[in-house]
Amino acid sequence: TGYGDDHTREIMRQELRERLIQAEREGRPLRVYCGYDPRTTDLHLGHTITMHKLRQFQEFGHHVIFLIGSFTSLIGDPDDVKAREILTPEKVAENAQTYKEQAFKILDPKKTEVRHNSEWLAELGFLDVIKLAQHFTVQQFLAREGFSNRLEDGNPIYLHEFFYPLMQGYDPIGLKADAQVGGQDQLFNLMAGRQLMQKLGVQPQVVIAMGESLPGTDGIEKMSKSKGNHIALLSEPGQMYTSLMKLPDFAMPLYFKLLLGWSQEDVDDMMVRINRGEVEPQEVKAGMALDITTIFHGREAALQGREFSRKAMQEGGIPDDIAEHVILSDTPLVDLLVVTGLCKSKGDAKRQIQGGGVRRDSDKVTDFDEIVRVTDLPTVLQY
Template sequence: MTTIDEQLDVLMSGAAYGDPQTKENMRAELRERLIEAEKEGRPLRVYAGYDPRKPDLHLGHTITMRKLRQFQDFGHEVIFLVGTFTSLIGDPSDKGEARDQLTMDEVEENAQTYAAQAFKILDPEKTTIRRNHEWLSGLTFADVIHMASNFTVQQFLTRENFSKRFDVGAPIYLHEFFYALMQAYDAVALETDVQVGGQDQLFNILVAGRKLQSAMGQKPQVAIIMGESLPGTDGSEKMSKSAGNHIPLMGEPWDMFGKVMSIPDDAMPIYHKLILGWQAEQLAELEKGLSDGSLHPNEAKMRLAREITMIFHGEDGAEAAQQRWDEVFRSKGDGIPDDIPESQLTEEKKVLDILRDLNMVSSGKEFKQLVQNGGIRVNSEKIDDAQMTLTPGDLPAVVQVGKRKFVRLV
């Protein structure tokens, strides 16, 4: 049987709080909770929340999911919380401006596949799926005022994203303060022992959640704040769909494989660490091989892409993805696969609208960035006009987005 100290070493690994003392405090509190739960013969209640502002989760989300899985492996109760109510506002924690507000219909549509995506990491038999509109939608205005009375405006203005906007006179909307209150109430409603989150959740979990639980007569939860974030395909910025550098979990296997292949070489170690769970000795060996030339970066990245794709799409998906990669990038032809999808074009239409209708780009902003970077080709020729149109007289035509997405218009 695993000892409490052994559990602690695993469960606190990768956690960071900005100062060593807070980490020691959280470790001591987690030890106390584990001892208490063992005496009472119950598991800890652990959760993390995921806001369905977009329909797909990405590799960056799996960092906290893997921590939840560690709790599951030790026999603790895990709650995967879908933020169906908090998504209506959107977390401002890592944003320099207010997010657009969604409707409940938009949120519900996005949330449909979240459970299936979560089960790529979590054990379905040991996971409870909850949605926070279950309790947040029933709060009265008096309830909100009571919760808000536990916090000061100054507390919120110490948050970096708010303080920067305050200093330059940029708008800070009152409803943005409510997000932390709602997330804090999630912990109260679920009566949690532990909440897991990323660095952008430090205030929401460590301050707001614990404080509201105390104010409402509960023992404040232990905060497990993951210290590292997964960089996106650019290798520098945190992975984010809004930044266009994400790798979606539910995309096509070849798309996941290709996007992993596109990351910079120096980002490979952190992908091995955070996604594959490599330990220090394995990472040191990888970095040594890359440094002394005994391991070719492309060989290492190919293996990484295959292993990550296999996690989410199985061995067959990974095999097919690698074959497609080889076909496109190792062939001596024009680099266009034979088995690309076809779509009919019956009238003159902007290339942007064609690709957006086919879900090959998510927005006009993404399309314009791709055009500026030479990432859109028609019949192998880069286009430089974001307003370009195609007509039935231009067909057949092959449109390529980035290095891996193709459609044949007929």
Template sequence: MTRMSIDEQVALLMQGTEYGDETLRRTMEAELRERLQEGRPLRVYLGVDPRTSDLHLGHTVPLRKLRQFQDLGHETILVIGTFTALVGDPSGHLMGRALMSPEEVEANARTYAEQAFRVLDPEKTIIRYNAEWLSRLTFGDLIRLASHFTVQQFLARESFSARLDIGDPIFLHELFYPLMQGYDAVALQADVQIGGTDQLFNIVVAGRKLQEAFGQRPQVAILLPLLPGTDGVRKMSKSLGNHIPLNTTPEDMFGKVMSIPDEVMPTYFKLLTRYPPQRIAAIEQGLREGTLHPRDVKMELAREIVSIFFGEEAAERAEAHFRTVFQERAYPEEMPTFPLSRPQPLVDLLVLTGMAPSRSEARRLIRQGGVRLDGETLSEVETIIQVDRPRVLQVGRRRFMRLVPAEPE
């Protein structure tokens, strides 16, 4: 076990948590402190449904919290939801999730675990698949699980109540999901479960209640906010185009982190870095007092995040690349991003990105030397643009666009 004091452990493990209710937060913190004082390794788990094979930084937030428990010497379990993924979690969704086949789930599960080990220590991580216990439940078992809840409890959830209000259907199988996730905690006899704020009902209501029904002490809920994307407003999502993928280059990850708005930097430090609370507090104070420049802090943040996934040397190379391409050529730190999936004629690209109102205007700008790529003037109208790394397209003195390789479909 760690040499950190109980107070230090609690501060670290509660860092970045969000409950939406101060009483609940205090209750969870008190229960966590109580269990840590027992001086034994806690059974801590994170459940993930492999409904996608491509992870982004938003997916790593709960993984980073699980790693903190891991580094403190606790028993850490990554539950791959090979059974829950067949249904799909309705939390936070205003429409039903598409059903997945077992083959799709199995294929995604393999890549999910592989990418998770870029955050977790594989030698200290126990991998479990919830089909091990959920597939064995009988219809009678399901009736007994369901008897502990009311339909009103389920329909009061925001994702369900909103659909009821607009007349959209709620399918019966969606109500099974909290029962399934709650039973995960029972099967594991968990001390702690980690999840996003959208999991409050599944973890706090369903999980804790079912554990009590089975004679277990209810688990501590460690709830984390959803990471904002590169726009700084909406949650990070591939479908919204504001995500930072794990399967990318160090240079691309560095550049994308540098594109986030200054105001979300503290959130990124708390949810994505290995920094202790005291160091993050000092950074926030420096930003408030003006003793730290936001650009320098963001460079530190990008370097830390890239080093987590690619190592220190790759982070140094990515930083050097960014300085060369973006700083030494006096590019703005923040600019819109345009994903390019295939080679594109320059004239068409200028129109597609909105940097020229028409093809004729695009040709005029090119002929007059007003278009640059990474600082180099493009004077040929027939130029074809392709990108295998982030590049900067510039029109005139003030219009900039970061071109990035598009994510594969």
């Protein structure tokens, strides 16, 4: 990521200042956006770093667009090792169903414009694609780390994978955007947008690349659903709290900084106090887990989540890596036993209840028709 140098960053800072002055002179807010690809149903904590940045712009009165990559996610941002599966528009639409709801955990719903990039990308015909593609060279793409690695290792790069930067690069034109926020790993695609705008004679967007990314639950690798080290925004309070408590201690500084907005000084102070033995790391982490869970669920639910988590951890019978299942409406307990995979069928579920093998919050279940109500949550089912 050769663009991610201090020089480029300084230029972007300067351009952002100028763009702010320009917009003020024109008596309009900046149009700022970030795109999120619904390759899966879940946004996770890692995504909230850019959302917090958008939120900041919102608080300063700028116009924020939450862009759902309904078209880009058909192919997905190219992987370093092999081509991703192409999704159908239907699958993507299904994945995106709760995206807005998830984003509004951070963004102000009343001040957020939600858009889908299929609005403009799906409308392009072959000739339009040719006209966009002529502004990029194959060499430029091959220089991108993920592709150069594959070329070297003899792993195939499929032609459609080269389309991704072009697609993402066309978004700011579709949106008439002043600025795009993105992760550091998105720099290539962010700059593709600038390049395309310049070639098409449009004032290029300011690129705001977040310097640091959030490590996943392993504390090391960048949080990502495909790596399985993510904490989903829609995870239940208890689950979220538990996952946060299981983070390695060394991951805490970045979580404080990126999710709770602590300054580097405050983070350093805290680490010094831990090292001096003035505070217990577990206590510090518990505070952090409660505060982060609160962002997504409110204080009350976060406190309940903490209780649930502690209870689950203490009760010997409950496995440590307890599976949590989200229900959106009241659901028969037998159905839940099936969808959670605890039982093979409703018949099986009923036999297990009959045999006394099913417990709910440690109590034996006896009623086949028992309903799990949304208001009762969280609840622990065991079989």
